[in-house]
Amino acid sequence: MSNKTLIVIGNGMVGHHFLEQFADSPAAAGFNVLVFGEEKQLAYDRVHLSEYFTGSTHTDLAMGTADWYRAKGIDLHLHEPVTAIDRERRAVTTPKGSYRYDELVLATGSYPFVPPIDGRDNPNCFVYRTLEDLDRIRACAGGARTGVVVGGGLLGLEAANALKSLGLDAHVVEFAPRLMPVQLDDDGGALLRRKIEVLGVQVHTEKATTAIVNVKGSRLRMEFSDESFLETDLIVFSAGIRPQDTLARSCGLDIGERGGIIIDNHCTTSDPHIHAIGECALWNQQVFGLVAPGYTMARTLSAALNDDRDAAFTGADMSTKLKLLGVDVGSIGDAHARTPGARNIRFNDEKAGHYRRMVISEDGRKLLGAILVGDNSHYDTLLQYCLNGIDLPENPESLILPESQGGTPALGPDALPDTAQICSCHNVSKGDVCCAIDAGATDLGAVKAGTKASTGCGGCAALLKNLVDSELEKRGVEVSKDICEHFPYSRQDLFNIVRVNGIRTFRTLIRQHGKGHGCDICKPTVASILATCWNEHILATDHVPLQDTNDTFMANMQKNGTYSIVPRIPGGEITPDKLIVLGEVAKEYDLYTKITGGQRVDLFGATLSELPEIWEKLIAAGFETGHAYGKSLRTVKSCVGSTWCRYGVQDSVGMAIHLENRYKGLRAPHKVKMAVSGCTRECAEAQSKDIGVIATENGWNLYVCGNGGMRPRHADLFATDLSDDELIRTIDRVLMFYVRTADRLQRTSVWMENMKGGLDYLKQVVLDDSLGICAELEQHMADIVGTYQCEWRSAVEDPEKRKRFREFVNAPGQKDPVQQWTTERSQRRPAGETEVA
């Protein structure tokens, strides 16, 4: 039986990772394990802490479950801080009691440094480290307008973004002359600042705060040494972190001059029975404020407790790649060229907002470091050159130049040595990935499950996928891009086959290029391709059985088999007369009525046979189908724009209506959403759409490939100050290129993320016509616009098509007994099981 006791102090990211490693190791059988955590919650993912403000809960962020701890026999004491360590007796004290240990692990992390400024203890001053901190900030932000972050480093900017997401005017106050002084140089910092200010965060550099005083109720005034001041409602300190070494200090362990518990290569402190890992530990005069080095320490310690003395912590790479407020920032290795003799190569495109700097060795052969702002697409390649000491090419500048100016494409996975680290969170090398594949992993999912690669921060996902694909291909495993068992092709292949061969029906396609009878994967995919290519009615006899449920009946099926109806309301503009018709029709058929998130009206609860009748009435009043059921254009959201709004600089409603009417018939791999805002205040939220348009004094700025939904993505700025005609032409090209090349059910955001060469490449194709296909793309779009028909109008006018809308073909008037109703807030809705009479 277990006789010895292992105590872990701190249930943070690293403490938890250590337990995951240790619990499954042979040594675990010899120990009772106790864990003490100061926080109320089970260890959670602090790296993604800010997502707590955008909808994630503790459960989403949690790293494990209480059940897991129980299953592993670990005794978990949350909300019970250790207050003292008695090294003589080998015991720790908490407010609830005293516990003996044989081995002790300190994983106490770090705490935010708050500079000694008068007034820093004001109740409206906060730090940004724990869920509780965020609860407090959220509570205070409720009545607030302005928030200031003290500290312009990585965490400070993240906190500023969080304040913005809470609806505050955000300011950043930085002592140094530039943002992110640790990772960036002056040019990089300046560009980052410009980009962030455009996004509405005000930056104040070279400001030393001397005092915080209350003015007018709870409002605060920050006074600076240059006698300027700033008024705000709340302040978040993010001026760096300090290792949490209080316990270690008071029990006499060796501590570094500037804090941190000193550890050796096996993560053991000056007491052989006490170990320290994570941000509280000091190794070789360094603390590591990132999670990956902490994880490496955790693995090293677990190995050491298993008597594996070969495992050693030997430092860690502190390179970082992030998106701060939607701006790419990367910093690799010796970014500041501190190595003697180091030389620099810089590329600075102020127009595009891209800055790249390479630091290379004196002999020009090796990459020592790099800085990237505005575009991280070169990060993975540069990091691999730097970490693996790969020889630079003859003209190293080609690595950071745009391809159009002689740049070379990204370093393929083949060029990497086996030792190359692919995933730093879980320390997975290229060799590990190859081993997993040799051991039988035949796809990305299996490699992930087997190695844990790409299950941490996710930063390595693209690289891992490329590596796995290339290794599988090398082994002759076909990397299946086939959409299903019936077609050995990807969606893009099928698109080309259909278009080049002029194929007009599914039957022809499957007979000539596939096998079997098709299924619910390939049929709707082909239906969408046929619609994009030839734009025939989706309910034509050949096409109707291919359509997804909602397309088949041109309405959205609800959980009880009834349907919702969403007429198009272009740009969200509607006349009172049309509103009245919607109300009258809804009333006549007792339809539940709701304003949607897309600026239109949804009518729920129509039965199959009611659909054509209802549409007849709506069409008579001038409505058209809204394609709420289709993988096609949904809405073009607008703000009121220059017609009414005192800030508007262009007619955003007019443009939104124009766009909606132009693209309303286009069938695509997935749904497409757009928005047009009349000025930079962006009330239409265009930057979260597939196509976003924002008015400027001189025309329109175009953003592409944004997404709301499950995984939101900020759209990328694609072109600026376009005229009306230029705007339409550019959107035509982007959309057509998307429709032709995206995978099945791939939104523009994921399409962009998977595109080799990314945004730059898309710009070359669309703006510079690098493939010479733009004229064809425009012509194709013109064909689709020209052949638009309201599907519902054609359907209600055609008795053959109408026949489909019968619940029971042999019993007209027979009600579906499953559809039971009740009333809530004065409207009809489906009755729950217990409500059914």
Add this chain to the structure above:
Amino acid sequence: MKTTTQWNIVCTVDDLVPESGIAVWTDDGPVAIFYLPHRLPALFAISHTDPFSGANVLARGITGDLNGQPVVASPLYKQHFNLVTGQCLEDESVSVNSYRVLLDGNAVRLELTRARSLAKAA
């Protein structure tokens, strides 16, 4: 107990939609009839009720074949049902009633068990 069956006429050929399904009302509840003209036999019938949602919608699903079996995918949560046996492919413990169905001239006849239809009526 002795059960006799009867072949009821439920609709005509013109009501069928090639490669897809339609629903009919019977004493045995709603039944989905699929017409796959490129197969032999071309007609299939299973219950119209989706066991996962309780909604009467199976006739509105997409038909096809998986590993050679003729199937329909439920339009709500996309599980597949074998059109001959009614077996759900994703969940062994779930299946729906299946029926024999045939074409008699222009009429589509469905085999219903009399015992069951009597029980319903009683």
